[in-house]
Amino acid sequence: MLKQPPLLKPEVRKYRPPGESFVWFTATGLSLGLVMILFLLGIIFVKGVDVFWPKKAALIELKPDSPAQIGPERFLAGVVTTVQEKIGGDSAALAESQKEWQLFVGNKDVYGYGFKYFDAAFIQKVSYPESLARIERLEYGDAFGYPVMIKLAAGQIRTAGQPGFIGELKRLVHESEKRWDKIRDIEKRQIGKINDRLEDLRLKEKSRTSQHGLEARSHRELIAQEAAGLQGQYQLLAQKAQELRKLQKQDLIVYRLASGEEKELPAGQVLGFYFPNQLNWAGRAGLFCKRVFQYLSDAPREANTEGGVFPAIFGTLVMTVLMSLAVTPFGVLAAIYLREYAKQGFFVRAVRIAVNNLAGVPSIVFGVFGLGFFVYFVGGSIDRLFFKEALPTPTFGTGGILWASLTLALLTVPMVIVATEEALAAVPRGMREGSLACGASKWQTIQRIVLPASAPGILTGLILAMARGASEVAPLMLVGVVKLAPTLPLDGTFPFFHLERKFMHLGFHIYDLGFQSPDSEAAKPMVFATTLLLIGLVVVLNLGAIIIRENLRKKYSTGAF
Amino acid sequence: MTEKDDDMEIMEQERQKPRERHFRQKTEEQADISAERTEVKEPFNPLIEVVNYNFFYGATQALFDVDLTMPEKQVTAIIGPSGCGKSTLLRSINRMNDLLDNAYHRGDIRIREQSIYDAGLEVTELRKRIGMVFQKSNPFPKTIYENVVYSLRVAGQNNKTVLNEAVERSLKAAALWDEAKDRLDESALSLSGGQMQRLCIARAVANRPEILLMDEPCSALDPIATAKIEELMYQLKKDYTIVIVTHNMQQAARVADHTAFFYMGRLIEFGETKKMFMSPDKKQTEEYITGRFG
Numbered sequence A: 001m002l003k004q005p006p007l008l009k010p011e012v013r014k015y016r017p018p019g020e021s022f023v024w025f026t027a028t029g030l031s032l033g034l035v036m037i038l039f040l041l042g043i044i045f046v047k048g049v050d051v052f053w054p055k056k057a058a059l060i061e062l063k064p065d066s067p068a069q070i071g072p073e074r075f076l077a078g079v080v081t082t083v084q085e086k087i088g089g090d091s092a093a094l095a096e097s098q099k100e101w102q103l104f105v106g107n108k109d110v111y112g113y114g115f116k117y118f119d120a121a122f123i124q125k126v127s128y129p130e131s132l133a134r135i136e137r138l139e140y141g142d143a144f145g146y147p148v149m150i151k152l153a154a155g156q157i158r159t160a161g162q163p164g165f166i167g168e169l170k171r172l173v174h175e176s177e178k179r180w181d182k183i184r185d186i187e188k189r190q191i192g193k194i195n196d197r198l199e200d201l202r203l204k205e206k207s208r209t210s211q212h213g214l215e216a217r218s219h220r221e222l223i224a225q226e227a228a229g230l231q232g233q234y235q236l237l238a239q240k241a242q243e244l245r246k247l248q249k250q251d252l253i254v255y256r257l258a259s260g261e262e263k264e265l266p267a268g269q270v271l272g273f274y275f276p277n278q279l280n281w282a283g284r285a286g287l288f289c290k291r292v293f294q295y296l297s298d299a300p301r302e303a304n305t306e307g308g309v310f311p312a313i314f315g316t317l318v319m320t321v322l323m324s325l326a327v328t329p330f331g332v333l334a335a336i337y338l339r340e341y342a343k344q345g346f347f348v349r350a351v352r353i354a355v356n357n358l359a360g361v362p363s364i365v366f367g368v369f370g371l372g373f374f375v376y377f378v379g380g381s382i383d384r385l386f387f388k389e390a391l392p393t394p395t396f397g398t399g400g401i402l403w404a405s406l407t408l409a410l411l412t413v414p415m416v417i418v419a420t421e422e423a424l425a426a427v428p429r430g431m432r433e434g435s436l437a438c439g440a441s442k443w444q445t446i447q448r449i450v451l452p453a454s455a456p457g458i459l460t461g462l463i464l465a466m467a468r469g470a471s472e473v474a475p476l477m478l479v480g481v482v483k484l485a486p487t488l489p490l491d492g493t494f495p496f497f498h499l500e501r502k503f504m505h506l507g508f509h510i511y512d513l514g515f516q517s518p519d520s521e522a523a524k525p526m527v528f529a530t531t532l533l534l535i536g537l538v539v540v541l542n543l544g545a546i547i548i549r550e551n552l553r554k555k556y557s558t559g560a561f
Numbered sequence B: 001m002t003e004k005d006d007d008m009e010i011m012e013q014e015r016q017k018p019r020e021r022h023f024r025q026k027t028e029e030q031a032d033i034s035a036e037r038t039e040v041k042e043p044f045n046p047l048i049e050v051v052n053y054n055f056f057y058g059a060t061q062a063l064f065d066v067d068l069t070m071p072e073k074q075v076t077a078i079i080g081p082s083g084c085g086k087s088t089l090l091r092s093i094n095r096m097n098d099l100l101d102n103a104y105h106r107g108d109i110r111i112r113e114q115s116i117y118d119a120g121l122e123v124t125e126l127r128k129r130i131g132m133v134f135q136k137s138n139p140f141p142k143t144i145y146e147n148v149v150y151s152l153r154v155a156g157q158n159n160k161t162v163l164n165e166a167v168e169r170s171l172k173a174a175a176l177w178d179e180a181k182d183r184l185d186e187s188a189l190s191l192s193g194g195q196m197q198r199l200c201i202a203r204a205v206a207n208r209p210e211i212l213l214m215d216e217p218c219s220a221l222d223p224i225a226t227a228k229i230e231e232l233m234y235q236l237k238k239d240y241t242i243v244i245v246t247h248n249m250q251q252a253a254r255v256a257d258h259t260a261f262f263y264m265g266r267l268i269e270f271g272e273t274k275k276m277f278m279s280p281d282k283k284q285t286e287e288y289i290t291g292r293f294g
Helices: A010-014 A020-050 A165-208 A213-250 A281-297 A310-341 A346-358 A363-386 A401-426 A429-437 A442-470 A506-515 A520-556 B002-023 B028-039 B086-093 B123-129 B144-148 B150-154 B160-173 B177-183 B193-205 B223-236 B249-255 B273-278 B283-289
Strands: A058-062 A075-085 A099-104 A115-119 A123-127 A133-137 A143-151 A157-159 A252-256 A262-266 A270-274 B046-057 B060-071 B075-079 B103-111 B130-133 B211-215 B241-245 B258-263 B266-272
Touching (some): A020 A520, A075 A115, A310 A401, A310 A506, A346 A401, B046 B086, B046 B241, B060 B086, B060 B258, B075 B086, B130 B193, B144 B150, B144 B160, B150 B160, B150 B193, B160 B193, B177 B193, B193 B223, B223 B249
Parallel strands (some): B075 B241
Antiparallel strands (some): B046 B060
């Protein structure tokens, strides 16, 4: 009898089916990509969060006669930032230790630098004394030292060790903080208002200089009167601010540096102080939260290396929202015409290819275009037509948040067009036919059936556009972003929304901190923190759009998908 | 002659069988209606005239010299094997084929002796007079209420009382009122397949069109939903002229007063359904009806 061979020989089973190894190949590609992204995000997250975590302050006793000594005493105090292998140097002399330490010593006003490198070989002893304070100052960054005494304006002196010394210190800091608030209110808001009105009057007067006659003269007198009144108010306010500023200087806080020097500091210069080595875990967490909050809500200080980034967050948000408002109708309308109305042929294909290629144009090119077209041409024309009195000072004829938003809208419009076209194409034919068969015109069908059904897809495009727009920097540098903006684009003075104002942007802030800062070591932590914040902001914006999209998807989900 | 008459009678009884089967669970009243239905023979008032109509998809001709007259307030079925052009003809009546690129026609279709291609007739106006139900139910992703009033809304009607009246009338006409009246604000997509198709019928009749075009309305439905929609057609033909394309010979036999048989883009035979199913003139028709091809 003829025996049928088994379909699958047992020994064949141990081989993989052909092509199986390529599954591994593709999986490797994915995991490599994921690992790289996670690694990058991890670094940014760890370093960005680390900035705000209060660290212990070390007191380092140096060996006698070491070249690392910077003051009369053999001590250094600060936060150890790096311990690393020494590069170069005389290796024979440093046989026992090749390491060097980097210490954030603060006290820039005394030392002239904030970071100090020294060889580990010079260290005799490292301790963490509880009485060592870290003082946050308005100028020159943080200081490390031992508070010694308080010299009050009335001539009283409180010395450390007296009961209530720390309480008194806290009271002074609190008072100075309140006084700063008042000064800011007077100088920024009240005087700012008067300045605005004076400027208005000046422009009014200027616009009437061409007129003659009795009426014009009486008018000029009226204006002069009003201006004089405003000037008087201005003087009063300025004087008040001056007095407050004087008060900020009257009380002095004296502290001794680890290296031996003594330093007197007006209480108005102190933003806060704490004893890093006294803090327990909860205290650190509290301080961490406070510093994060300050970072998010304060304006920057000290060439952006200190203080917060609130104006940058605000500028980024406002610009992204403005950009979305501009790009959505523009892109959606273009896509509707391309997909629904235009006769599909060579020309439409060419336009489509051009739109796709537009997405690949370097963003700086858009910046140059924005500068030439929006700022100089459109803005310049607006100035000539509506703000003639203010010339030669440009109003719209210079970079501003409106022009930046429009430039970015132009940059991101291809994404919206492509996504919208795809979404429109995905609306089932049956639904369009159903609508047309009901006697709806083509536009009614698009408006009532097609657009709602494709809204989730359009939003996907908008999400991509927002993510790209919010993190774009290069074109912004040409059309309105600045290192430090004195005012926000949205505030309480009429007309509330100041589209012509320059603004700060997180992406540019990162560039500025990392590459334009006078003290790159001091700026480094802020670079990470700001990067983390920018990523966070983009994620938040996207999440918002995704939530809207999911809601729409539920509402307009079709049986056809 | 007498022999033939006898035959006719037998055929007649045969023809009524499915209908009886269909209605055996119906109420007294409905049974009366169905009895009435078989007795009354409506007069043949021409409404839609297809005159020497040719249709081309690019280089492919789909319809060849079709001449066909469909009567008012009756059901006309168009049958034929796949690709015979029956859907093309149906979609020509409300000019749905205008949407296609590269498609064109020759000849004319007239409704009440007015050409549908008349320059003075807006295509949207034409479509408001002609409701259409599609093979695959296509409710809009809106509420049931908004689905029904869609044709009124696009016609600019926003008066709440008018809309409410239209919803109730249309859903009742589509035999969906009892099932849907408490959930008018729910999404139409929450309905079952058969309900969706009846909603599409309600949507098609909301604007009181003269003509109702149905493109294989039951092909995606189960037998019970199909029976409901066929019953609906009996009700609807009192007010509307219905043209239905169907693949299902029994369905044509059950619902249609007149039947047109198409083959390869040509109208082979047109006549009263009764006659066509019993003694077709053409051999091709007979072969198709008896299932020898197609």
